[in-house]
Amino acid sequence: MVGIKDVAAQAGVSISTVSYALSGKRRISPEVRQHILQTARELGYFPHGGPLSSPGKRTGFLAVSDPIRPTTTERTYAGFLMNVVKSARERGYDTIVLSESGEQAQTRLEQVTDAGLVDGVILLDADMNDSRVSRAAISSVPYVAVGVPHDTAHLACVDLDFERACNAAVDRLSQLGHRDCIFFGSAPDEYRRRSNFIMRSLGSLQHYARKNDMTLKGYAPPADSSDAGTWAIGSIDSLLEKAFAAQPDATAIIVQSDLTFVEALIGRLALMGKRVPHDVSVLSLTTLGDADRLSTPIDELPLQPERTCSRAIDMMMDILAGHGVPMGTVERLEIPYLDRGSVTQARRNPSK
Structure with a gap:
């Protein structure tokens, strides 16, 4: 079982320095802190939640990062957010919704994870080159994304195929x-x-x-x-x-x-x-x-937020319970073709 001593040894720092980096109780240089967080992440050490912490120490909260952008529509946004919140509640978790985009989204994620407010992070509307993904490599809690960015090494992902x-x-x-x-x-x-x-x-x-x-x-x-x-x-x-x-x-x-x-x-x-x-x-x-x-x-x-969001929460629960969802896991769910009769045999030379 990986512990704080292992993180300290691997990072080449003292146990107290690791404790300060993870808790934020004392200022240390950003470079040292990032090095320690990344080392902890690579070793699978999640101090605020995850397979190595006891259930009694968990917060019972998940952060849901769901950016509101200029092109965001209410129906799609509500569909995904409602389903992820509902799925979390069914599994005994409440959610902290973060709606910022861009650099501000990373700042908000850093604030809630470093303060130990959540046991994990769900990323909704993940882009191909999503800037939020970089936080996963040094986060003290696990990340699961709905969507598959290019870099999946430090988080688990689920999306439709x-x-x-x-x-x-x-x-x-x-x-x-x-x-x-x-x-x-x-x-x-x-x-x-x-x-x-x-x-x-x-x-x-x-x-x-x-x-x-x-x-x-x-x-x-x-x-x-x-x-x-x-x-x-x-x-x-x-x-x-x-x-x-x-x-x-x-x-x-x-x-x-x-x-x-x-x-x-x-x-x-x-x-x-x-x-x-x-x-x-x-x-x-x-x-x-x-x-x-x-x-x-x-x-x-169709997009099916009820399926992808439910599966994302299931993956997070498995990660927190230590049930073998390694970082880098990518699952793609089959999309059904809903046949309503609007696609039929092509009409020849329709312009003539």
Whole structure:
């Protein structure tokens, strides 16, 4: 069993220095403190929670870092936060929600972990190059992320298998004869910050479209066209005009946006004389499983926060109990294809 003596020996410092670094009760240089924290992390020593502390010493709290960004929508944010808080409560834990982004998010995480206020950290909406991940390497408590950043060495991760789902979706379109496909993507800021599921799904769609000899061209809404899920009809008309001018024979549309956009898209297509699915097939990617509520129910590859958040909490509980979830673990959950009849056989030469 690893203890504070082992950390001191490995770090080449005294036991008291390790104690000061972990507790924050006395000032030591940032370099020494970081070295000690990283050594403790590498040895699996979590003084405020984790497999080596007794349950009686735990706080009963988890930090949930869920940044609010300019492109954050209330429905998606509430869906993930509600599910992670609910899953934690079912396992006897309460949560401290941290909503800052960027450098401030790291500062908040440092404050709550170094003060011994929490037993672990859950990262929601983890980006590919998420700055919060760097804290995991020197944290005194374990980290679990919903999302898979590039660097997974010091935390456990769970996410949906976007690559596999996109492969299945493109294969389905190809088998139904679709060779020219339009992709309406998310807001430009989501791509600039390399939002995890958005980048993974886009890359997978492009890869499998090429593999199936399918033309897939993407169109992103203007940066000022959406305000927390509210879409201007003029922006959607502009996107459709641009897309069908470039691809007059397109027979399928893949949408990665919210329900408001998809509903407006269905209406504008109808005004153009394009019926779903008779004239054009439509597939919704990463909405919340409720595209059956639209005026025309739409096939869907849904985000499922109830599954990923519940699994993240289960992983954290296993780590805290010492049940063998090593750092670096990455789990990808299968995404079901929800068939509602909006993707059918391609209509030949629809522009003629």
